[in-house]
Amino acid sequence: MSRPLNFAVFGHPIAHSLSPQIHQAFARQFGIELQYRAIDAAPGEFADAVRRFFRDEDSRGANFTLPHKSAAFALADECTQAATRAGTANVITHLANGRLSAHNTDGxxxxxxxxxxxxxxxxxHDALLLGAGGAARAAAWSLFDxxxxSLTIVNxxxxxxxxxxxxxxxxxxxxxxxxxDLANIGSFDLIVNATSAGTLGQSLSLPFSLLGSRATCYDLGYGKSAFGFxxxxxxxxxxxAYDGLGMLVEQAADAFELWHGKRPDTEPVYQSLRVQAS
Incomplete structure (x- = not known):
């Protein structure tokens, strides 16, 4: 009997991650047995931890979250256009030839x-993007595409x-x-917060004048990190005003499809997590 394939998400910290729950929910849709775990790796230990994980021939893919997306990109042997544009990776696939292929599904x-x-x-839409890190770079390209x-970037x-x-x-x-100049740059009908302020427990102190009529606001984070924005x-x-829970589920679906060749139904998983968060 074949062993289940291994997958993981790397972060620091990582205990809060919903990725194991999401990928297991996707796997149940197709009757796939897999192992997916959260691995806490400090920056100084990250590269060794990833190489150790992929030394197992059953380890086929991994996701990456703060603060490792740039380091994941640097570890890869090849990169997709989306990863190259962002300069970061949130997905690595272990290819059959042993090479590591980086992708960025955030945008x-x-x-x-x-x-x-x-x-x-x-x-x-006239869009305002707050932040210029890896997540912001991925968001900027995808919003443009x-x-x-117009897209105004402020960092x-x-x-x-x-x-x-x-x-x-x-x-x-x-x-x-x-x-x-935020108080004097006019108003926007789409504002995307890609800063790490919420994750770090910091406030942004944004002026109300940024919002145009019927504006949509979106935080790339979810849960407590998005509460302030x-x-x-x-x-x-x-x-x-939305948090990034739906984005989290969608990027996980992209990774799942890369690894398994099957596209999961994201809506029931999203709705289940939304109920848990309420």
Whole structure:
């Protein structure tokens, strides 16, 4: 009898991760037996931990969350366009030839959650992206590809925001502003929070003037890490304020499909997790 294949998510900390629960739920849809565990690896131990995991021939794939997405990208032997654009990876697949292939599903998952689950047509939107880390880079490319009318990127370190805009190379649609100017840059009908403030327990102190009428606000985090931004959005009068739970489920579905060749039904898993979180 063949042994179940091994998968994992690496992070630091990682005990809060819902990924094992999500992947087991997906596997049950197809009658697949697998092992999926959460591995806490400090940055200094990360590379050795990943190599040790993939030395097992039954270890076929892994996900990566904070603070390891850039390090995961650097470990890979080959990278997809999405990973290269973001400079980070949240998925690595162990290929049959022993090579590690990196992918980034964050941006596609964000857009799918907004458009498919929340019925938002991104075309024509003036979007504000807060943050310029790996998650923000993935989000920026996918929002641009999805047809937003304009994308303004604001980060506390302006050089990182400028690097994203320069990489996309469409100055008429994608540009940057200084964080100190947030109160004076106008209003937006889509605001995406890709900063790590919530995860670090910090507040953003954003001005209400950023919200246009009927604005949608979205935090890439979920649970407690998204609470502050979502509460601000509701207080500011946003028409919709979402956390990133749906994005989490969608990026997991992309990884599952890469590894198993089967596309899971994400909605029942999302609804189950939403009930647990309420």
């Amino acid at each position: 596609a998952a964000l857009v799918r959650d907004l458009t498919d689950r929340h019925d938002l047509d991104l075309r024509g 999805a047809g937003v009318q 506390r370190s302006p050089e990182a925001a400028d690097a994203i805009a320069d990489a996309i190379g469409e100055p008429s649609r994608v540009h940057t502003r200084y964080w100190e 979502v509460a601000w959005a509701r207080a500011a009068g946003a028409r919709y």
